[in-house]
Amino acid sequence: MLSSALHSGTHELGFKVSRRFLALAEEALLHREPGRFALMYRLLWRLRAQPGLLDDAVDDDVWQATRMAKQVHRDIHKMHAFLRFKEVSSDGETLWLAWFEPDHHILEAASSHFADRFASLKWSIFTPERSVSWTGAALVFGPGASRESVPENDRMDEHWRTYYRSIFNPARLKVAAMTKEMPKKYWRNMPETREIAGLVRAASGRTQTMIAEGITAPSPMTAVEERRRVSAPVPAPGEDPATCARCPIGAMTTQAVYGEGPADARLMIVGEQPGDQEDLAGRPFVGPAGKVLDDALRHANLDRRNAYVTNAVKHFKFEVRGKRRLHKSPSAAEIDHCRWWLNRERAAVKPKLIIALGGSAARGVTGRSFAVGRERGRIIPLVDGAHLLVTVHPSYLLRLPDENARAQETEKFISDLTLARIWLSENAEDNPAHEAARGCDLTSVSG
Numbered sequence: 269m270l271s272s273a274l275h276s277g278t279h280e281l282g283f284k285v286s287r288r289f290l291a292l293a294e295e296a297l298l299h300r301e302p303g304r305f306a307l308m309y310r311l312l313w314r315l316r317a318q319p320g321l322l323d324d325a326v327d328d329d330v331w332q333a334t335r336m337a338k339q340v341h342r343d344i345h346k347m348h349a350f351l352r353f354k355e356v357s358s359d360g361e362t363l364w365l366a367w368f369e370p371d372h373h374i375l376e377a378a379s380s381h382f383a384d385r386f387a388s389l390k391w392s393i394f395t396p397e398r399s400v401s402w403t404g405a406a407l408v409f410g411p412g413a414s415r416e417s418v419p420e421n422d423r424m425d426e427h428w429r430t431y432y433r434s435i436f437n438p439a440r441l442k443v444a445a446m447t448k449e450m451p452k453k454y455w456r457n458m459p460e461t462r463e464i465a466g467l468v469r470a471a472s473g474r475t476q477t478m479i480a481e482g483i484t485a486p487s488p489m490t491a492v493e494e495r496r497r498v499s500a501p502v503p504a505p506g507e508d509p510a511t512c513a514r515c516p517i518g519a520m521t522t523q524a525v526y527g528e529g530p531a532d533a534r535l536m537i538v539g540e541q542p543g544d545q546e547d548l549a550g551r552p553f554v555g556p557a558g559k560v561l562d563d564a565l566r567h568a569n570l571d572r573r574n575a576y577v578t579n580a581v582k583h584f585k586f587e588v589r590g591k592r593r594l595h596k597s598p599s600a601a602e603i604d605h606c607r608w609w610l611n612r613e614r615a616a617v618k619p620k621l622i623i624a625l626g627g628s629a630a631r632g633v634t635g636r637s638f639a640v641g642r643e644r645g646r647i648i649p650l651v652d653g654a655h656l657l658v659t660v661h662p663s664y665l666l667r668l669p670d671e672n673a674r675a676q677e678t679e680k681f682i683s684d685l686t687l688a689r690i691w692l693s694e695n696a697e698d699n700p701a702h703e704a705a706r707g708c709d710l711t712s713v714s715g
């Protein structure tokens with residue numbers, strides 16, 4: 269909106285402003301400070317005479333505007349991360365309601381995130397100044413409300429608390445950093461924070477026990493586990509991907525990279541396609557993306573050795589640049605060509621849960637295109653009785669140029685993997701509390 273206003277004004281003002289100014293103004297103008305309009309107007313006029321002004325970080329106006337934009341940005345991030353929906357039944361319909369007290373005027377800017385994430389639910393967010401409801405098709409904004417508009421507790425609370433207990437690592441406890449990242453003013457709306465005091469009190473004892481029992485170190489692979497490892501189920505004659513000629517990728521590569529892991533793994537992890545190092549080694553996820561995946565699995569307390577790890581496409585697609593082979597994404601048709609092999613792996617291993625790393629993997633599993641941003645972080649039932657969790661591909665994290673964004677996205681990736689672990693433990697054959705996992709959808713609200 270701001271950008272169209274300024275662009276339409278370009279004619280009369282007779283000068284252009286950079287996208288950088290627009291991005292700064294879009295955020296700074298949402299700040300609560302009454303002087304924000306005067307500040308941005310002054311900056312706009314000064315930019316006319318000094319087009320490079322925004323590079324002057326010590327200029328008072330630039331500094332103020334940048335500070336305000338950062339605070340607004342952080343407020344939006346906190347709302348995405350710390351807002352918790354409560355389930356309410358009304359006229360036989362399920363509604364999800366949330367209360368949040370933002371520091372700045374961010375409701376509109378923050379809402380599309382929830383519309384993308386919870387497109388299939390009907391929800392409303394109430395703040396003291398304004399409210400927003402998602403009808404299933406559109407966002408509708410209305411007046412503010414009071415805290416009482418949203419129930420204090422619901423059946424999701426216990427799930428949040430379980431989730432928090434399971435991701436809480438006493439050995440990594442840093443109370444000051446934790447309260448800086450999750451300031452106390454948000455705690456009242458977050459059921460899991462009721463766990464914090466007890467967990468902090470017990471942390472040092474638990475850490476001693478972990479050290480004594482060696483829980484944090486991955487247990488060495490036993491001979492039995494080693495025997496349970498399979499390269500891949502035996503393909504039917506003429507269908508060995510090593511010689512597969514259904515698409516041209518196979519002809520270029522060193523070898524097909526088979527899936528690997530226990531033949532009866534409950535968890536299957538599907539990537540996109542082997543990379544340069546995987547192609548040379550003949551094993552999935554042994555290169556840089558594999559390292560990111562291994563680290564995140566470790567943080568989520570999932571042991572890769574218990575998972576069957578494979579790819580949607582079994583050959584490395586690349587283009588040659590000088591001496592390097594650069595990854596090229598497989599096309600939808602290539603992923604579809606390769607599905608016969610992934611389907612065979614699924615039929616042989618019969619995983620309970622499949623984690624699809626990125627859109628290509630999700631297409632390989634489901635045969636349809638997937639908007640990862642919208643569908644990630646929830647458990648989706650599949651027709652063969654397995655369940656699917658879609659999340660980002662670790663290479664996406666490697667490609668993020670901004671360190672802050674990478675840290676945030678890595679946390680989200682770990683929280684998706686943690687959800688997988690919780691779901692697997694709640695859906696173990698010997699666990700009668702399967703129903704509890706039904707509420708998993710909302711756990712990944714956490715940013």
Ligand code: URA
Pocket residue numbers: 539540541542543546551552553554555557558579663
């Ligand atoms: N990326 C993938 O999707 N799979 C691998 O095996 C390696 C990198």
